[in-house]
Amino acid sequence: MSQNPLSQALHLLQEEKVVVFPTETVYGLGANATDDQAVAQIYAVKNRPQFNPLIVHYPTIEAMEPDVILSPLARTLARHFWPGPLTLVLPWRSKGSRISDLVRAGGDTLAVRIPRHPLALELLNKCPFPLAAPSANRSGFLSPTTAAHVRDDLGDSIPLILEGGDCTVGLESTILDLSGETPLLLRAGSITESDLAPFMTDLFAEENKIREGSPHKILKAPGQLESHYAPCHPIRLEAITASPEEGFITFGPPPSHKASHVYHLSLRGNLIEAAAHFFKALHWLDEKKIERIAVMPIPYEGIGMAINDRLRRAAADRPS
Ligand code: TXA
Numbered sequence: 374m375s376q377n378p379l380s381q382a383l384h385l386l387q388e389e390k391v392v393v394f395p396t397e398t399v400y401g402l403g404a405n406a407t408d409d410q411a412v413a414q415i416y417a418v419k420n421r422p423q424f425n426p427l428i429v430h431y432p433t434i435e436a437m438e439p440d441v442i443l444s445p446l447a448r449t450l451a452r453h454f455w456p457g458p459l460t461l462v463l464p465w466r467s468k469g470s471r472i473s474d475l476v477r478a479g480g481d482t483l484a485v486r487i488p489r490h491p492l493a494l495e496l497l498n499k500c501p502f503p504l505a506a507p508s509a510n511r512s513g514f515l516s517p518t519t520a521a522h523v524r525d526d527l528g529d530s531i532p533l534i535l536e537g538g539d540c541t542v543g544l545e546s547t548i549l550d551l552s553g554e555t556p557l558l559l560r561a562g563s564i565t566e567s568d569l570a571p572f573m574t575d576l577f578a579e580e581n582k583i584r585e586g587s588p589h590k591i592l593k594a595p596g597q598l599e600s601h602y603a604p605c606h607p608i609r610l611e612a613i614t615a616s617p618e619e620g621f622i623t624f625g626p627p628p629s630h631k632a633s634h635v636y637h638l639s640l641r642g643n644l645i646e647a648a649a650h651f652f653k654a655l656h657w658l659d660e661k662k663i664e665r666i667a668v669m670p671i672p673y674e675g676i677g678m679a680i681n682d683r684l685r686r687a688a689a690d691r692p693s
């Protein structure tokens with residue numbers, strides 16, 4: 374096998390193996406999206422419920438033309454936001470597309486994106502097929518934003534992790550469904566509703582708007598299980614202080630508290646910085662001997678919507 378990690382990755386992918394690669398959002402567990410055997414390995418490694426479809430990653434818009442139908446709106450958004458942390462759910466081209474049925478979980482839409490991380494782009498540009506890739510964590514566990522997170526969670530079950538440093542965005546991509554009559558925001562992310570609004574006159578129907586306090590009502594991606602980003606410890610939201618048995622995640626100037634382990638998401642109260650550190654904070658506190666994780670309130674604005682969405686899921690009881 375060749376020495377350089379990128380060539381190794383390409384070799385493994387061609388052999389129907391899975392490879393972990395960095396993206397600007399979170400690390401992805403990639404496999405050949407046109408090969409059932411390869412995609413089946415993703416589900417096996419993640420222990421993922423079969424009904425949950427996967428995002429397919431491409432190097433260019435041209436490369437996705439055989440697989441999805443891009444409306445004029447989809448093309449405008451694609452040109453503006455790609456490469457970047459936006460996933461579009463589009464009608465799948467049943468004729469001519471080689472994408473595995475497993476990727477779509479049998480459905481007639483396909484979720485696609487072009488990631489921005491240079492290593493991901495290099496891999497995709499050199500790869501003769503697109504890569505299906507969910508976040509590289511066991512199903513139901515925290516998304517990884519460093520290669521070390523992946524090693525801790527998936528350990529020996531994957532042959533190669535391409536090391537690409539810390540993910541700069543730190544939260545999974547925004548998912549916008551353009552397959553129906555009205556655009557639907559399925560998952561909040563760093564590209565926010567107000568970033569998307571200028572491109573759509575009929576943006577989101579009133580009943581689909583994310584409302585303060587109830588963002589979960591509209592999040593309908595099949596994989597958006599209630600408890601999804603669960604750390605080991607229970608979570609206490611909207612905490613204004615913390616006790617000695619708690620780990621404490623703060624935002625903005627920290628209040629006085631008695632917590633033994635504290636992670637400052639952003640001392641200056643910057644939501645983008647907080648998002649980039651969010652999963653790291655949960656991973657770090659997961660390793661501590663504490664009873665609970667207390668989290669200060671995060672404003673419901675901009676990418677704060679996405680952080681609150683992940684927090685609410687992390688705090689939900691896990692399905693048994
Ligand atoms: O930032 C990201 O999107 C990362 C990186 C690796 O690209 N990927 C990621 O994948 O977060 P995953 O599998 O952890 O989350 C994908 C979400 C799931 O909730 C899934 O149900 C939804 O996207 N999804 C995938 N295909 C879909 C489709 N055709 N229609 C609706 N939702 C879909």
Ligand code: MG
Pocket residue numbers: 507508516
């Ligand atoms: Mg995931």
